[in-house]
Amino acid sequence: MDVVPKWAEVTLIPIISLLLAAIFSAIVIIAIGEDPLNALKIMVQGAFGSTYGWGYTLYYATNFMFTGLAFAVAFHASLFNIGGEGQALLGGLGVALVCLLVPWPHWTIALLFAMIGGAAFGALWAAIPAWLQAKRGSHIVITTIMFNFIGAAVLNYMLVNVLKPKGSQDPATARFAEAVHLPTLHDILAPFGIAFSKSTPANVSLFIALAACVLVWLLIWRTRLGFEIRAFGKSQSAARYAGISGVRITMIAMLISGGLAGLMAINNVMGEAERLVLNPTEGAGFLGIAVALMGRSHPFGVFLAAILFGFLYQGGAELAFFTSIPREMIIVIQALVIMFTGALDNMVRMPLERIFLALRGKEVR
Amino acid sequence: MANEAPAIELKGISKAFGPVQANKDISIRVMPGTIHGIIGENGAGKSTLMSILYGFYKADAGEIFISGQKTTIPDSQAAIAAGIGMVFQHFKLVENFTVLENIVLGAEDGGLLRPSLAKARKTLEELEQEYDLKVDPDAIIEQIGVGAQQRVEILKALYRQANILILDEPTGVLTPAEADQLFRILGRLREEGKTIILITHKLREIMEITDTVSVMRRGEMTATVKTSETSPEELAELMVGRKVLLQVDKTPAQPGDVILDVKNLRVVDEMGVERLRSIDLQVRAGEILGIAGVAGNGQSELLEVLGGYMDATGEVRVNGTLMPLTGAGADGRSRRESGVSHVPEDRQREGLIMDFAAWENVAFGYHDDAAYNRGVLMDNSAVRADTEAKMERFDVRPPNPALAAKNFSGGNQQKIVLAREIERNPDLLLIGQPTRGVDIGAIEFIHQQIVALRDQGKAILLVSVELEEILSLSDRVAVMFDGQIMGERLPSQTDEKELGLLMAGVSGEAA
Known part of the structure; x- marks a missing residue:
């Protein structure tokens, strides 16, 4: 038997990890002379206390859902795709090109093609490391990290030398046409009589992200391809025996992964900035790794973890605004959460295993 | 002999891993200069018992006496100091070192290697003479045969002045001729007064070489008998707890195309x-x-x-x-x-796939089968139902399709694979x-x-x-x-x- 039952695996361990992160964060906040309870109140208030707060929390969460899912899909094939950041950057380029080059009549068609463009560019950026891994055995962790740098440089070059409007000092593309403007939550919810804050970036991409969660769940747990991806991820030798091609699974899993990371650009580039700027992802690609690890690479877990990190981002911004806690402190808190939920998993698991063993002591196997 | 203290005596050894009682109140006496067999099925607790004796695990209860002296063995160093040597099933040798270097490894004296090696070479020659154990001290391990590697392991133990040798499934990797040679060496060691514990699941070996034999089943010592007074059939029954057919019942083949x-x-x-x-x-x-x-x-x-x-x-x-x-x-x-x-x-x-549930393993390799699919999605309930049926026909225990493969015993894991492949x-x-x-x-x-x-x-x-x-x-x-x-x-x-x-x-x- 697995020592820790499944329900405890998915609930107790993350909750205890989070509590530990919260306790350590509190200690740090006390150490700089602030009140941790007050800080928590400001964060919760700032992230969930108003539709303005919700708007930002959900906007960030949308980014993290895409990049978290991206990491999770590759992770099921036991591929460590650290390149979500670069793939999301390239996805931004794809979305920007789609939006700029064609005079779209309506945002729906524009969104559809922007999704294709973003996913295709992200997938392409993942395809090269995937091919090097599958065919040449170059370790995907190393290559995807390197491709993050190359991706940033490519974007930089494109913005400065190709896409920047003549005469502009700003390394960014021109603003997208009004027709490709995506409806925000305010626009969407107004017909239902819900007054949602007008000045937040949360937009229709949120629903695409939620749909992506469901589709990834179906893919991984309900399709033959997902079965093969998981089988390959758990045991490459068994996959070889069964006739599951490692090259094929590596390529497909990475293409899907890169595509999901690239899709993020419909939220931040098309939905929020409405133009492509330098560093549009702001680290969301990296954060996706933490989101996926915390969510146990399960789409529902990714969804919850994305909301949590959305809360930390938005609540953290408010915290810097209302207290003397410096902005850097937010990064410390985020790091603590990542450390306890991702890296220090076994620290919580092992005592729990002992407790469960003691509880089941009298049961006979 | 009768008045002599036993070379090893274990009294009431118990060890539990969580809810699993690996060893339950085990007592055993092995007289010096004898070969004692321990036989039992996989998971019967043989290896756990020997790991306790060699200091890898600490017993929950019980006492260990070496030559009549009560001894505690917290780690393998203590076991070596007590004169216990272990030859593992998988050899612990550095493949690209020479025989001599492997023998000295961990028993060097001083910071410089040369004097140790010279001393070891001399001791090794004496040991080889005494026990008729031939190996070339300068051969590289990966270039000598498996039988020779095993002799190096035995020499390693003897070099550390072991009086008690534990061999864990020593013949698994040997040809019958090499096994015979090993048994000759063991016989020679017995003549020289060494005590040998032989762990095996092969009845033939027990009958051939041991003086006494203990049978383990589900963590308990079910019997200790003189080898000369037992038979393979009796030992098999003691191991399994019921009568076992040692011979396969089959009619002559009718070969076709x-x-x-x-x-x-x-x-x-x-x-x-x-x-x-x-x-x-x-x-x-x-x-x-x-x-x-x-x-x-x-x-x-x-x-x-x-x-x-x-x-x-x-x-x-x-x-x-x-x-x-x-x-x-x-x-x-x-x-x-x-x-x-x-x-x-x-x-x-x-x-x-050890982390996959039994039902996923039953589909594994055949997951494209139309019976397991409905359109683009897999029909998981169909696979589960099929797994349940297969588990019943092949008597897989426990018959739980949702249990991960790693949680079944070796025999039941094999039955799952067989059910999947044979029923195609x-x-x-x-x-x-x-x-x-x-x-x-x-x-x-x-x-x-x-x-x-x-x-x-x-x-x-x-x-x-x-x-x-x-x-x-x-x-x-x-x-x-x-x-x-x-x-x-x-x-x-x-x-x-x-x-x-x-x-x-x-x-x-x-x-």
Whole structure:
């Protein structure tokens, strides 16, 4: 038997990890002379206390859902795709090109093609490391990290030398046409009589992200391809025996992964900035790794973890605004959460295993 | 002798891992200058007991006496200090060091190596003389045979002045001739007054060499008897707890058409070493061809090539159809479509995905089957239902499709693989080490299934390192050595001695 039952695996361990992160964060906040309870109140208030707060929390969460899912899909094939950041950057380029080059009549068609463009560019950026891994055995962790740098440089070059409007000092593309403007939550919810804050970036991409969660769940747990991806991820030798091609699974899993990371650009580039700027992802690609690890690479877990990190981002911004806690402190808190939920998993698991063993002591196997 | 203190005495040893009681109130006395066998099925607690004696685990309760002295053994250093030496099933040798360096390793005196080595060389010569244990001290470990490596392990223990030697399944990797040699060495050590504990699951070895034998079952010591006063049948019954059929019950084969036809099959590995050298063989419908041989002589490669996942040259025909041996079509999936099922040698690495539930493992490899799918999605409930039925027919315990493969015992894991492969009704079944790590009760069942499949007119290629298994199951026996087939025999017209010579590479004519 697995020592820790499944329900405890998915609930107790993350909750205890989070509590530990919260306790350590509190200690740090006390150490700089602030009140941790007050800080928590400001964060919760700032992230969930108003539709303005919700708007930002959900906007960030949308980014993290895409990049978290991206990491999770590759992770099921036991591929460590650290390149979500670069793939999301390239996805931004794809979305920007789609939006700029064609005079779209309506945002729906524009969104559809922007999704294709973003996913295709992200997938392409993942395809090269995937091919090097599958065919040449170059370790995907190393290559995807390197491709993050190359991706940033490519974007930089494109913005400065190709896409920047003549005469502009700003390394960014021109603003997208009004027709490709995506409806925000305010626009969407107004017909239902819900007054949602007008000045937040949360937009229709949120629903695409939620749909992506469901589709990834179906893919991984309900399709033959997902079965093969998981089988390959758990045991490459068994996959070889069964006739599951490692090259094929590596390529497909990475293409899907890169595509999901690239899709993020419909939220931040098309939905929020409405133009492509330098560093549009702001680290969301990296954060996706933490989101996926915390969510146990399960789409529902990714969804919850994305909301949590959305809360930390938005609540953290408010915290810097209302207290003397410096902005850097937010990064410390985020790091603590990542450390306890991702890296220090076994620290919580092992005592729990002992407790469960003691509880089941009298049961006979 | 009777008044002498026992070399080892364990009193009331208990050890639990969580809810599992690995050792329960075990007491045992081993007199000096004797060979004591410990026999039991996998998971009976033999290894745990020896690990306690060697300081790897701490017993929950109980006492250890060495030569009458109460001793605590917190770690392996203490065990060595108490004069206990252990020869593990998997040797703990540094492959690219010499014999001498391996013997000194961990027992060097001083910071400089040269004086230690010189001293060791002298001691080693004395030991070799005394016990008739021949090895070249300057040979590199990876260049000497398995039998010699085992002798190095024994010398390592003797060099550390062990009086008590524990050998864990020592013959698993040896040819019969090498095993005989090992037994001669053990006999010599006994004459010199050493005490030996032999852990094994092979009844024959117990009967051949031990003075006394203890039987373990489910963590308990069920009996300790004088070897001369017992029989294999009695020991088997004590091990399993019920009467066991040691012989496979089968009628003569009724061979039909040639199903598998292999011609001039060759495999060269990445290092340029020939793994298979021009293999020719045929298996007919309704017969079992057994491939005997010491592990590592090309049997694994043969299975992998036939199973579709190792590149080779030559010709392989199944039912007359040529199988691709490289490129497209050379994979497990295509082979299954051609009517070949494969129970691989290593079920934990290949046959099963240990983290997958039983039902996922039943679908594994056959997940494209229409019965397991509904449109683009897999029909998980159909797979579960099928798994439940298979588990019942193959008596898999516990019959829980949702349990991960790693949580089943070795025998039940093997039954899951067998159920998956046999129930596909293949024309040809490839089966490697069908009963490795499987308890006696399950062995009986697995052997019956294989014979039943043969009687349905299927062709079966059986690879096993257990000669007894090969001899009792096969209708014809081929012996492999160094990537070649040394000869073919009929089980009724050969014996372990002749096969042993072939396994050691002595060709058929000379044998």
